[in-house]
Amino acid sequence: MTDSKPSDTESAELETFRAETRAWLEANCPPEMRKPATSDADVFWGGRNAKFSSEPQRIWFERMRDKGWTVPDWPREYGGGGLSAAEHKVLRAEMAKMGARPPLSSFGIWMLGPALLKYGNDAQKKEHLPKIAAGEIRWCQGYSEPNAGSDLASLQTRAESDGDDFVITGSKIWTSYANYADWIFCLVRTDPTAKKHDGISFILFDMTSKGVTTKPILLISGYSPFCETFFDGVRVPKSHVVGTINRGWDVAKYLLQHERAMISGMGERGVGRPLGQIAADSVGTDGQGKLDDAMLRGKIATFDVDEAALAACAERAVDLAKAGQAHPAFSSAMKYYGTELNKRRYEILMSAGGVDVLEWESERSRQGARPRAWLRTKANSIEGGTSEVMLGIVAKRILDLPGA
Amino acid sequence: MALVLTEEQSMLRDSARGLISDKAPVSHLRSLRDSKDPTGFSKELWHSFAEMGFAGLLVPEEFGGSGLGFMEAGIVMEEIGRTLMPSPFLATSVVAASALNRGGNAAQKSEYLPKISNGSLLATLAIDEGAKHRPLQTNLQAVRAGNGFKLSGAKALVVDGHVADLLIVAARTAGAAGEREGLTLFLVNPAAKGVAIERTIMVDAHNAARIEFANVEVNADSVLGEVDQGAALLDGVLDIGRGTVAAEMVGLSDEVFNRTVEYLKSRKQFGKLIGEFQALQHRAAELYVDIEITRAATMKALQALDADVAKAASSVAVAKARAGTTATRAVQEGVQMHGGMGMTDQFDIGFFMKRARVCEELFGDANYHTEQLARARGY
Ligand SMILES: Cc1cc2nc3c(=O)[nH]c(=O)nc-3n(C[C@H](O)[C@H](O)[C@H](O)COP(=O)(O)OP(=O)(O)OC[C@H]3O[C@@H](n4cnc5c(N)ncnc54)[C@H](O)[C@@H]3O)c2cc1C
Numbered sequence: 001m002t003d004s005k006p007s008d009t010e011s012a013e014l015e016t017f018r019a020e021t022r023a024w025l026e027a028n029c030p031p032e033m034r035k036p037a038t039s040d041a042d043v044f045w046g047g048r049n050a051k052f053s054s055e056p057q058r059i060w061f062e063r064m065r066d067k068g069w070t071v072p073d074w075p076r077e078y079g080g081g082g083l084s085a086a087e088h089k090v091l092r093a094e095m096a097k098m099g100a101r102p103p104l105s106s107f108g109i110w111m112l113g114p115a116l117l118k119y120g121n122d123a124q125k126k127e128h129l130p131k132i133a134a135g136e137i138r139w140c141q142g143y144s145e146p147n148a149g150s151d152l153a154s155l156q157t158r159a160e161s162d163g164d165d166f167v168i169t170g171s172k173i174w175t176s177y178a179n180y181a182d183w184i185f186c187l188v189r190t191d192p193t194a195k196k197h198d199g200i201s202f203i204l205f206d207m208t209s210k211g212v213t214t215k216p217i218l219l220i221s222g223y224s225p226f227c228e229t230f231f232d233g234v235r236v237p238k239s240h241v242v243g244t245i246n247r248g249w250d251v252a253k254y255l256l257q258h259e260r261a262m263i264s265g266m267g268e269r270g271v272g273r274p275l276g277q278i279a280a281d282s283v284g285t286d287g288q289g290k291l292d293d294a295m296l297r298g299k300i301a302t303f304d305v306d307e308a309a310l311a312a313c314a315e316r317a318v319d320l321a322k323a324g325q326a327h328p329a330f331s332s333a334m335k336y337y338g339t340e341l342n343k344r345r346y347e348i349l350m351s352a353g354g355v356d357v358l359e360w361e362s363e364r365s366r367q368g369a370r371p372r373a374w375l376r377t378k379a380n381s382i383e384g385g386t387s388e389v390m391l392g393i394v395a396k397r398i399l400d401l402p403g404a
Numbered sequence: 405m406a407l408v409l410t411e412e413q414s415m416l417r418d419s420a421r422g423l424i425s426d427k428a429p430v431s432h433l434r435s436l437r438d439s440k441d442p443t444g445f446s447k448e449l450w451h452s453f454a455e456m457g458f459a460g461l462l463v464p465e466e467f468g469g470s471g472l473g474f475m476e477a478g479i480v481m482e483e484i485g486r487t488l489m490p491s492p493f494l495a496t497s498v499v500a501a502s503a504l505n506r507g508g509n510a511a512q513k514s515e516y517l518p519k520i521s522n523g524s525l526l527a528t529l530a531i532d533e534g535a536k537h538r539p540l541q542t543n544l545q546a547v548r549a550g551n552g553f554k555l556s557g558a559k560a561l562v563v564d565g566h567v568a569d570l571l572i573v574a575a576r577t578a579g580a581a582g583e584r585e586g587l588t589l590f591l592v593n594p595a596a597k598g599v600a601i602e603r604t605i606m607v608d609a610h611n612a613a614r615i616e617f618a619n620v621e622v623n624a625d626s627v628l629g630e631v632d633q634g635a636a637l638l639d640g641v642l643d644i645g646r647g648t649v650a651a652e653m654v655g656l657s658d659e660v661f662n663r664t665v666e667y668l669k670s671r672k673q674f675g676k677l678i679g680e681f682q683a684l685q686h687r688a689a690e691l692y693v694d695i696e697i698t699r700a701a702t703m704k705a706l707q708a709l710d711a712d713v714a715k716a717a718s719s720v721a722v723a724k725a726r727a728g729t730t731a732t733r734a735v736q737e738g739v740q741m742h743g744g745m746g747m748t749d750q751f752d753i754g755f756f757m758k759r760a761r762v763c764e765e766l767f768g769d770a771n772y773h774t775e776q777l778a779r780a781r782g783y
């Protein structure tokens with residue numbers, strides 16, 4: 001036996017953990033929480049003004065929070081579950097098996113937390129991580145600007161030094177949930193004379209600070225999940241900078257890896273029932289039980305092959321990271337494929353549903369849940385870095401191809 | 405089980421790669437092809453394979469083998485895929501050894517498995533009859549005659565068929581083509597009366613044969629597994645073949661891809677390296693992603709086979725389907741991005757394209773396996 005294979009006692013411990021976890025989930029996850037979220041109301045985001053959309057949602061959140069399992073692999077001192085990578089994998093697998101929803105969704109968990117764990121100082125970690133774990137503070141991401149999208153490093157929002165503070169002026173755009181968020185993690189230019197990547201800082205501040213305003217933007221799905229965000233002389237202590245002043249790009253990039261890994265997970269996230277069954281309900285089946293639309297059947301089967309393969313690759317990505325063999329840019333590869341796959345999923349769902357999924361308003365259609373979700377997925381390959389940008393990163397950073 | 409190689413597996417890969425890249429680079433296949441080598445592979449290399457424990461890799465230790473798993477077999481296949489080394493490994497050490505080990509009785513195992521392990525016996529499965537892989541369509545008839553059976557019919561794409569010392573023949577003892585019931589596997593001596601073997605020179609310059617059986621007499625002892633109940637045994641053996649061929653295709657795809665990326669970094673046009681053109685960068689990146697996803701799916705299938713062959717079908721279907729589309733894409737992009745060079749025989753890239761085409765047909769193509777998944781999921 002070598003070190004890379006778990007010893008017998010280790011795997012026995014893991015099996016005990018699996019059994020205990022399964023039993024605990026069985027006893028504690030309300031039945032209503034054992035199916036995938038189908039609308040934003042099904043998702044609990046936390047925050048100062050958080051409201052639960054149902055009693056089971058509250059119970060599930062509180063039980064998981066008390067166990068530290070809103071952030072199972074974070075250290076216990078910050079409100080996490082302190083699980084090892086192997087235990088975390090077991091927990092995820094057991095939750096997936098019963099279809100259990102994440103109890104808390106947040107940019108704090110997916111993005112800021114990992115960045116703080118790596119780049120934050122002690123005070124910042126102690127201040128912010130437990131509130132993220134407990135769902136007390138909801139965060140938003142202030143990266144994109146009107147003239148800095150794919151070319152993020154050309155951002156212009158400026159932070160001018162004034163004693164112990166920075167004074168921030170400028171505007172952000174596409175800031176998801178800025179109108180609901182309590183705090184923002186924001187990229188600002190602290191040195192306008194340096195090269196574009198070198199004068200950026202990563203800074204945290206309260207959205208109730210004087211000078212912050214938000215203006216919602218309506219999406220093609222008819223929802224307004226994001227905003228234009230304006231900063232007019234917002235005063236923020238310099239101690240709120242994460243990492244080194246003017247080295248914020250490192251933090252920003254590290255955070256993006258986590259964001260991309262999270263978004264790529266959408267490609268694996270099913271919609272409850274298998275596509276083949278959903279399609280059978282609307283297009284019907286022939287005598288042998290095959291979908292009555294051979295072309296659609298072929299598309300679904302090809303999708304199912306790719307989805308299963310992507311799931312294996314996501315599992316492998318985690319295992320590679322654990323083994324220290326992961327390429328840091330691999331999350332871009334996964335983001336590209338996962339989001340394109342999710343778009344395919346919804347194209348199939350629309351095609352399978354036909355006329356029945358074109359209604360936009362009505363109880364029957366749950367206010368057009370399907371077409372709105374379909375339209376929302378089109379953003380998957382834009383948000384967090386576009387597909388073209390992801391392919392560029394793979395080409396340059398992983399394949400080492402030449403050129404700018 | 406983590407989807408990364410263990411330390412032992414990495415060592416196995418390194419030693420397989422060392423031997424194969426040293427002794428059997430693509431030029432090895434080229435010279436076998438050009439000299440119209442009658443054997444179609446190097447016997448000397450096969451002995452090295454046996455000495456390193458690869459010939460009996462899947463054979464239990466009690467029969468002189470290494471007793472390793474399908475993940476390990478896949479590792480060797482991936483390395484074979486990188487240089488397209490013609491080798492009895494697939495037909496003998498993976499498919500036939502699995503058939504004997506899973507279906508054989510004590511006498512059959514102790515007769516054949518030790519000889520597979522020491523490299524002295526070549527064996528192969530004769531399954532396909534039509535243009536496409538359709539195992540249930542097996543129609544080669546085996547009718548009872550005296551104490552045994554008489555076999556009549558024809559097989560195609562029998563890998564290593566003209567050099568094999570033992571044929572494992574899928575035949576119909578009952579039922580009609582298309583039915584699961586009534587399939588039986590037989591161990592047949594290729595020298596038996598009525599067996600006519602025609603070596604077929606294939607596009608990929610790897611061994612294959614068409615074999616005709618005209619009232620070939622076999623005795624009752626030559627049944628492998630149970631009469632009429634061969635489908636389950638066959639499913640398992642074929643899935644093992646599919647999973648490991650998928651691994652060969654991952655190796656092949658990865659190698660074509662690496663060569664292509666190197667070319668993008670060295671060929672200049674319009675005063676620039678062609679790898680600077682975004683049109684090619686993005687296609688290369690897409691292909692990279694495809695290969696990585698297929699690699700993971702293949703590892704998953706091999707793990708599933710190691711856990712329980714009978715429950716691995718869906719994972720295997722996913723892997724072989726993905727391997728088919730990925731390899732097809734990899735070799736096409738490989739040729740295209742090499743421009744005129746990619747079209748020349750003197751350049752190796754075409755060998756990969758040819759082998760990929762054959763691997764795609766071996767044990768079912770992407771369409772076949774995608775269909776299998778749809779059926780398994782009930783739509
Ligand atoms: C639903 C949604 C939520 C979002 N949430 C947030 C958020 O919370 N916080 C935040 O900061 N931002 C957020 N964004 C913004 C998102 O990160 C940007 O939209 C994204 O980075 C693309 O920038 P852009 O929209 O300016 O497009 P552009 O950069 O102008 O791109 C336009 C097109 O050109 C292509 N393109 C650009 N550069 C290249 C290149 N070098 N090579 C090839 N093609 C190229 C792009 O791929 C795209 O197809 C969100 C976006 C959406 C849609």
Ligand SMILES: Cc1cc2nc3c(=O)[nH]c(=O)nc-3n(C[C@H](O)[C@H](O)[C@H](O)COP(=O)(O)OP(=O)(O)OC[C@H]3O[C@@H](n4cnc5c(N)ncnc54)[C@H](O)[C@@H]3O)c2cc1C
Nearest residue numbers: 671672673674678681682683684740741742743744745747
């Ligand atoms: C069967 C055959 C017959 C032929 N017959 C003739 C003939 O009779 N007479 C004759 O003169 N020639 C002939 N040719 C040559 C043919 O015209 C060239 O092969 C072709 O122009 C490509 O050039 P190349 O081979 O140097 O590839 P390269 O130019 O090196 O191209 C390599 C790869 O880079 C890509 N690439 C190059 N530049 C760019 C760019 N700016 N942006 C994006 N991608 C780029 C190409 O598309 C290709 O995929 C023949 C070729 C073949 C294969």
